[in-house]
Amino acid sequence: MKTIVLFSSLVLGCLAQKPHPCKSPPLLTGSLSVVAHHDLMAGAKYTYDAFGQRIRFREIGSYQNQTFWIDALLLFREGVIYKINHQNHTCKKEKLRADFHPMEVPNNATLLGQVILGGSSGPGEGLLVNSWYGEMKQGKYVSTVTEFGCLPVSTLFHTERTGWILTSFFNILIGIEDPQDFFPPEFCQDAVSDNKGEPADFYSLFIE
Amino acid sequence: MKTIVLFSSLVLGCLAQKPHPCKSPPLLTGSLSVVAHHDLMAGAKYTYDAFGQRIRFREIGSYQNQTFWIDALLLFREGVIYKINHQNHTCKKEKLRADFHPMEVPNNATLLGQVILGGSSGPGEGLLVNSWYGEMKQGKYVSTVTEFGCLPVSTLFHTERTGWILTSFFNILIGIEDPQDFFPPEFCQDAVSDNKGEPADFYSLFIE
Structure with missing residues (x-):
């Protein structure tokens, strides 16, 4: 009987109709890892607000054996990214391109498959997910989200310049701990926007 | 009550002691995908026999927008790989290096973490996994397996030459359908081993 209950979610999912693009819960807290290029690995804790289109994340990474540390606030609606240095109390404010980030499956994505x-074969051994793909001006993506709860699991993003970038999501909680995560710190108020060069996107935090 | 039962596997896992390297069930059938380089994507159905150290897989892939198709039998104990062409009834037999393949976590791997x-936050929304890493002569790896059942979920493998290669595993069943999957076809009996060049490994099937 227990087994029947334990499997019910998987089985129900398998019997359900073809999945439609879904909306993740609007407030999420979790961790992610990014693997790319020949030698980039990074991990971050993040807070995501889909209502306000905001992501805050604190990230530690290693690129060509050099460790780096970033605290960043991405405000997609305002088109602004803050790169925050708490040690020096300094802030870099840059233009942010708002067309794609891996926390959400775009509305016009196509179903690659459900796996x-x-x-x-046993309880706790599997996770039912849907994979979606699509193409946009900057590159192509494959986004995988859970069938139940529509939580992000992984995103592959490909551009000519960067090759494949893998973002994996884990330890996700629904809700956020501190709404002030989305406020830039006091010392960022006077930061002047740097409008030189291309606007940043989600991946610029990892790959320059 | 239902919810309590549904969560029990996750919770039990979280409360369990630090994981030790585990052995996957010895006979597995499933699918995998490989993403690598700037533009490689491949999918395969595979059958794996850990007792006999044998993998058979039928693979379809795309590299630089060219589709390819491979049927291969890897016999690690014999150190031989057969690349089978059913259309022409031909067979290429090559030396196989037996030191690493992504179906198993090496015994001396170090725990990267459990996530x-x-x-x-809800039933069916998560999968408890352990990630292991290590380094060997050819490169370094990060292997992720389920806490329950010790099934492979993904393996990242990195060499200087290839950069990161991502192998993801899904739709795994315990057991195999046909033990004859591990026999080379009749027309392979006379294949002569090609001993020129470096011995092949698991990844040579995807990346030359």
Whole structure:
């Protein structure tokens, strides 16, 4: 009986109709990792607000064996990214391109398929997910989200310049701990926007 | 009550002691995908026998927008790989290097961490996994397996020459359908081993 209950979510998912693009819960807290290029690995804790189109994340990474640390606030609606240095109390404010980030599946994405990560032979051994793909001006993507809860699991993003970038999501909680995560710190108020060069996007934080 | 049962596997896992390297079930059938380089994507159906150290897989892929198709039998114990062409009834037999393949976590791997892919806020929304890393002569790896069942979920493998290669595993069943999957076809009996060049490994099937 227990087993029947345990499997019910997987089975119900398998019997359900073809999935439609879904909306993740609007407020999420979690961790992510980014692997790209020949030698980039980074991990970040993030807070995401889909209502306000805002992401805050604190990230530690390693690129060509050099460790780096970033605290960043991405305000997609305002088209602004703050790169925050708490040690020096300094702030870099840059233009942010708002067309794609891996926390959401774009509305016009196409279903690549529904699979079970791991397996379905025993309880706790698998996760039912839907993979979506699409193409946009900057590149192409494959986004994978859970069938239940529509939580992000991984995103592959490809551009000519960068090759494949893998973002994996884990330890996600629904809700946020501190709404002030989305406020730039006091010392950022006077930061002047740097409008030179291309606007940044989500991945610029990892790959210059 | 239902919810309590549904969460029990995740919770039990979280409360369990630090994970130790585990052995996957010895006979597995499933699918995998490989993403690498600037423009490689491939998918394969595979059958794996850990007792006999054998993998058979039928793979379809795309590299630089060219589609390719491979049927291969990897016999690690014999150190031989057969690349089978059913259309022409031909067979290429090559030396196989047996030191690493992504279906198993090496015994001397180090625990990178235990995480929940997706989340734990609702039933069916997350998968408890352990990630292991290590380094060997050819490169370094990060292997992720389920806490329950020790099924492979993904492997990242990095060499200087290839950069990161991502292998993801899904739709895994315990057991195999046909033990004859591990026999080379009749027309392979006379294939002569090609001993020129470096021995092949698991990834040579995808990246030359």
